[in-house]
Amino acid sequence: MIVDPVTLIVALITISTPVLLAALGELVVEKSGVLNLGVEGMMIMGAVCGFVTANEVHGYATLHEIVWLDRLAPTLAFLAGMAGAAVLSLIFAFLTQFLMSNQVATGLALTLFGLGLAALIGVGYEGQPIPEVAKPLPAALREIPVVGPILFSHDFVTYLAIFAVFAIWYVLRHTRIGLVLRAVGESHDAAHALGYKVVRIRVVAILFGGAMAGLGGAFLSVVYVENWVQGMTAGAGWIALALVVFAAWKPGRVLFGAWLFGGIAALQLRLQAAEVGVPVALLDASPYLVTIIVLVVMSSNRARAALNAPAALGKTFHASG
Numbered sequence: 001m002i003v004d005p006v007t008l009i010v011a012l013i014t015i016s017t018p019v020l021l022a023a024l025g026e027l028v029v030e031k032s033g034v035l036n037l038g039v040e041g042m043m044i045m046g047a048v049c050g051f052v053t054a055n056e057v058h059g060y061a062t063l064h065e066i067v068w069l070d071r072l073a074p075t076l077a078f079l080a081g082m083a084g085a086a087v088l089s090l091i092f093a094f095l096t097q098f099l100m101s102n103q104v105a106t107g108l109a110l111t112l113f114g115l116g117l118a119a120l121i122g123v124g125y126e127g128q129p130i131p132e133v134a135k136p137l138p139a140a141l142r143e144i145p146v147v148g149p150i151l152f153s154h155d156f157v158t159y160l161a162i163f164a165v166f167a168i169w170y171v172l173r174h175t176r177i178g179l180v181l182r183a184v185g186e187s188h189d190a191a192h193a194l195g196y197k198v199v200r201i202r203v204v205a206i207l208f209g210g211a212m213a214g215l216g217g218a219f220l221s222v223v224y225v226e227n228w229v230q231g232m233t234a235g236a237g238w239i240a241l242a243l244v245v246f247a248a249w250k251p252g253r254v255l256f257g258a259w260l261f262g263g264i265a266a267l268q269l270r271l272q273a274a275e276v277g278v279p280v281a282l283l284d285a286s287p288y289l290v291t292i293i294v295l296v297v298m299s300s301n302r303a304r305a306a307l308n309a310p311a312a313l314g315k316t317f318h319a320s321g
Contacts (some may be wrong), residue, residue: 025212043116081218089210
C-alpha cells in the first residue's frame, strides 16, 4: 500500500497542532524563568472541559432548536478548555510564585492532579455527540488539487497555532513585553532591581502557558478525536516539554519539531492500516522514540544547550524588598 503524501501532510499538520500549541505556551513560560512540568495535566483538563462544554451546548441547542448556538458550541468549547487549564495553571503559579514550592515537584503533582480531576469530570461523556467544527475557508479553495487540502482544509485553531509561532517570535524579539519577559528569565534579581514585577510577570506567563495547553487539549478532543477518552493526551504534554528543549527555546524550531512528531505519528497510523510486517507496539512507540533520539542528538552539545536556556530557569525568586 502506497501512502498518499497529500493526506499524510494534512494529517501531520492536524496531529501536530495540539503539541504545537502546548509547546508554544510552555516556551513562553520557560522564557520567564519558570519550569512547569504540568503541561500534560493542563492539556487533559483542556480536553475534558472543551468536550463537556461542546456536548452540553450541543444538547441544549438541539433540544431548543437554536441553530446559531449549536454553531457557536466549538468556539465555546475552545474557550472552556483554555479557561479550565488556565485555572489549573493558576494553582501552580500560586504554589511556586507565592508559596515558593519546588517547581519540578509542583509540576509533576499538577499533572497527576489534572489527570485525576479530568477523569472525574469526564465520567459519562465517553461517546457523546458534539457538533462538527466548521472550516473557515470556502469549499472551492479546499477542492484545489494538492494545494487545497494541504493549505485550505484546516480549522481555525490550526491556522491560529501557526500564526502564534510568528506572533510569539515577534513579541519575544521585537517588543518591550518580550524584552522584559526575557530579562526576567535571564536574571530575576536584575529585573527586580530595575523595578519590574517579577512575580506578576511570571504569573501572567504561567496563565498564558496554561491557556495554550488547554486550547491544545480542547483541539484534541473536539477536532482531532471528536470524543472524550480518559488519558487521551497519551504523553502529548511531555512531548511538548521535550520540543521546547529540542527547539532551543525558539518558536520557529518548535513548529519544525511539532511537524516532525506529527509526521511520524501520521505515518505510523497509515503503516498500521496497511498491515505492514512491523509490531503494532513498535509503531505506536515510534513518534516517542524519534523524539527521544532527536533530543539526545540535540543535547549532545551541553555548552550550546546551556547557552540557549534561560539562565534563571527553574530558580525560585526571593524578593529582597
